[in-house]
Amino acid sequence: MMSVTSPAEHDSFHTQHAPLGAFSSFTVGLVGSPGGFGHALRGPARQNVYVGYKSADSGPWRLLPFFTPPQSAEVAFTGEAAVVRPSNEYAAMSADDYERVLGWASDTWRTRDGRFGFSILSPFGETKDPARMNKREARAAFSPHVAAWIEFDNTAGSADAELMFGVGDSDRLFRPLQDEDAKLLGFACNRDFGYATMPGRGIEARQGFDVFTPRFLDHRGLLLIGGESALVFRVPAGKKKRFPLVLAFFQGGLVTSGIDAVYAYTRWFTDLEDVLRHGLAVRKERERVAAQRDRELARSGLSEDQRFLIAQATHSYFGNSQLLWGKNGPIWVVNEGEYRMMNTFDLAVDQMFFELRWFPWAVRNILDLFASRYVYRDRIKLVDGRTAPGGVSFTHDMGVMNNFTPPGRSSYECDGLTGCFSHMTMEQLLNWVLTAVTYGVSTGDAGWLRRRKDLLLACAESMRRRDDPKVARRDGILKHDSDRCGRDGAEITTYDSLDVSLGQARNNLYLAVKTLGAWILLQEAFARLGSREHARAAASTADVLAASIVARFDEEAQCFPAVFEHGNRSRIIPAVEGFAYPLFLDIVSATDREGRFGVLLERLERHLRTVMVRGVCLDDTSGAWKMSSTSTNTWFSKIALSQYVVRSLFADTLGAEARAADAVHALWQRRPGCGANAMCDQIHSDTGVSCGSRYYPRGVTAYLWLRESGVAGKR
């Protein structure tokens, strides 16, 4: 039922266990490391998490390795010079003691003897537009909690055993929930986060400077000034018991600037206690949904490594998801991992494949806010230093860290640059087109597509003008930078931190093929809208562009240069990225090897044969896929996207090494080099250590792999 059994003796990675839309995670998993409840953080929280058991034969408490040796806060009160000695009442389990299984919607640790188990569930499913939900539906869909359970099989035991779930926070304190609500046993940090189970016989709440040997107990056996809290469950001799847990988040009031908004869940839940009670009430249903997702991934036909990567990426995606509510209704945001930029468009375009399957309204919501607030019109720079009218485009993002930027402006784009932090005018223009048409066509939301026809036409015109203002000189390839870049600046692509092979927008192979993808989709959209003339025009531009790209093929090198100027010799995999969209929409005419783009597809196949070898776009040291032959910075989400295209359209180009690389990519995420920050995207292809984009949502693009094998996830 679980999708992945990984080699536990080496595994050490954090996973973000997160509800939908709360920008919150309960993060644990990295061996010997704290984690816990975090809201809007750039990485894991720093709470010790105590999960384990104590039985007749266990000696001290045996705990999963989710903590560092705790520093008791007692000394600050007693003024004693001596540091309180570490407890000898507990021991962390070693990798030999347990097995961890990460599913699509679950994460389970079991001791190898099978007696002890702990699991965190973050089920997800098809979710309809929150603007059209009633309160009951909304509570079911957007409760800001994750479910968990802890169990012990004491059927062979002759003495009672105990289970513990606890949290220690050095900066904050816990309050016992029973003070406010007799139906809840557990603890919360202020009104912000907490955990609970149902009160019952043999379940004890503990709190103190030390939850293993609490020395100071108030009238009900707690110590509110303690800083560590736990639930302890008794499992009688001869019994097997499983106890439910709810881990919840709540952030009330206005949380944003620029656009004033609250968390959507605050419309449907009054407070943290409400969420905890709800979580306990719906736990069976949540377990059912989690099991269903786990099953779907397990039966997908994908390899164990692929299933692990999808599961881990999905968890980090949800940790970055955020459903806000402003005066005009719901606002969907995906935050950009450690950078926390909001709805970065070059992430949105990749994440839409996953979102369209489960909550397509989220894609439309992003598109609409880009169209209303983050659209702009620019001029483009000519070679003679003058400028000409450019056209419509969209910002790189909508703000950063809950601060929405002013209309037409991103948090990222700067002037006068040619590398990182420059403008991405063409990139984001293409991203709006690709996302909009993919949304409209794949969901069948013809009404929306019709309402956006004028904007699509304006986008088409903008794309053409950036090729060249003079019609006669157009060949389909971007050749003019936005004047937003300033006199000395130049546009970049989403591959901002790679070398020039992928960074520069003008005359860029990746962007040219992506532009082709956009024209193919525009043709499809206009055709569906009954605008034959515009469809024909798009088709014609696509044909010209395809021919222009073909003409850039280097017969001698048997591949395309990454940039069509200055004798660039870089080799890149994302040459094929632009075909992901027609492929996803099953526009067969565009992907047919005997069809209108047959020549280009043939050249791309030869390109791939040339580059998908060790030392070019397979890393010399590790064998991993490299986006560019001339950079050791490679991005997992983009590997996943390319794999979808390459395995679907150019499967024959992959040798054994290229096919085996999934194991390398998975191993990276399983090791602390990436795993210390849950899913990571930018990775050194030689060492497997992350160099940016940590705690990152975009890996969920790997969801596309499920389309390769035609499984449950396929729509």
Next chain:
Amino acid sequence: MMSVTSPAEHDSFHTQHAPLGAFSSFTVGLVGSPGGFGHALRGPARQNVYVGYKSADSGPWRLLPFFTPPQSAEVAFTGEAAVVRPSNEYAAMSADDYERVLGWASDTWRTRDGRFGFSILSPFGETKDPARMNKREARAAFSPHVAAWIEFDNTAGSADAELMFGVGDSDRLFRPLQDEDAKLLGFACNRDFGYATMPGRGIEARQGFDVFTPRFLDHRGLLLIGGESALVFRVPAGKKKRFPLVLAFFQGGLVTSGIDAVYAYTRWFTDLEDVLRHGLAVRKERERVAAQRDRELARSGLSEDQRFLIAQATHSYFGNSQLLWGKNGPIWVVNEGEYRMMNTFDLAVDQMFFELRWFPWAVRNILDLFASRYVYRDRIKLVDGRTAPGGVSFTHDMGVMNNFTPPGRSSYECDGLTGCFSHMTMEQLLNWVLTAVTYGVSTGDAGWLRRRKDLLLACAESMRRRDDPKVARRDGILKHDSDRCGRDGAEITTYDSLDVSLGQARNNLYLAVKTLGAWILLQEAFARLGSREHARAAASTADVLAASIVARFDEEAQCFPAVFEHGNRSRIIPAVEGFAYPLFLDIVSATDREGRFGVLLERLERHLRTVMVRGVCLDDTSGAWKMSSTSTNTWFSKIALSQYVVRSLFADTLGAEARAADAVHALWQRRPGCGANAMCDQIHSDTGVSCGSRYYPRGVTAYLWLRESGVAGKR
């Protein structure tokens, strides 16, 4: 005008610059250390603060030492392996370069050449009951901001100079205020805190990975993803310029549990921008008030060390102050420093002297909440293991870290203990009596005193029963512990972390004299209420108690033992603490050396002569006052309280060493051993290093010193 000029070459201490009632501080001052904006923290925040100047002759930016070398976040974006090298564009000033002057309501740094100056103002004054304020008054009194200014004298300069005020936060980002409000130039972290000045010529907002050499600039010269922000002010050659700054805090929504409450200021201010605009508008008035407070302290006749201690303590008091608003109106809370316990009663009783001068309603507010929610009735333990009815008392505190505990329960008190964390039933009973009568008598609020008469009578009865349930056996001294302590527990006093000399409540010298103080005040209160019978009864108990204490005098040792049992040989200064209350209320009959307590006062004088010597209650190493001869843990706030009593009533007992100790106590707070956490209370008397009670409000008890010399502060 400034009250203190301290030896800058050694000074290194944080000061909490805080508005009234916001539980927030802008903390800076410790050399080479971050600080900045903090809300509800247990110690200083960890933001780099950049304050300094750059002139033609300065070379790089010359900055006050409020930061550690910043780590640029740029590398996380660019994925480059190389760590971005520290800037050579700035240098921290050394202690030789500047002078720091801490006033009662200001903190000013000036370069020794007099050109550069920076000052943070936290003015305070007489504040009336917020429940009776109109909005205009409330905005004036409770605006959650502190004022500041920065200046440079460039009159002799031939080139423009620049000034900088900036903040860097590694975990959060800033948003430029100009996005929302053209009248503000500055930055904010979300909706929570920020700083601003008025836009004007020559004032620039900066933001980036590095505010000294920002490499990436957006359309208006900022970089929102940067993490560092600053205002840069130009001072033209030939000019001297001072620029105002406002540092503001805002925490919206419900912030507490147990009792649901918001910050009171959210009733009168809409958001952070509202506070910032208000702060700029009222800056002249705020400067005037700060200057007036500074002047009052400067002209108090107190020594430089005493003035420094009062100023530093007052700043930390305000940093812990919190005005909430619940469904029944205002709730005044003083948080307990690093422990963040709320309205800890044994702090409240000491802080009231300051509060009664400036905002006496705060004292009444605390008393009323203790009387309505944190009152309880117990039984007391008898020697034979049985219990008898005890009476009324009050909890140690009202909760911790914004979590109000349930009625009748504190966050601190545990069962079955004989030391730290045990119950303080008698201590807090006395504290309610002493605080209530001191409030009622000193303010003349006879109506309140009348309404509380029944409770005062219940307190008197409770005090008597704890002496002994049998009237005939009473001698006035506490001899029975509350049954809340459990079978094996015993009550403690506020001196919880000292040795048994002050920790045990039964037969305790400190508590006995404090009990006498309470009876003296009860007599006064009942007399004022026209209850002659109760006044007479209180007087009679006081006389019996005084005689009982006198009988404990050890003629051989020429002092009192700290505990009247088990042959205790500890010597303590707080033997005289109980006389602080009649002294404060000018109840001359009680403090008259020829009066009814003349014999006791004479014994206490001999006690002091014996203990106020090196090696007994003056520390052998440092010469500092020690609360107990047998503990090196001494508490500044209690030193201050004793000093008030000793210097007022027993001045002749102090030799040169005892009088000189203020210099030692001041030096402690000026050095990182305490100063790393602003005002500290529990201090190792030999080393001067804090061992608890950091970032602490109670030092404000030193305000009593102003009563010794009859100055402006005296009411």
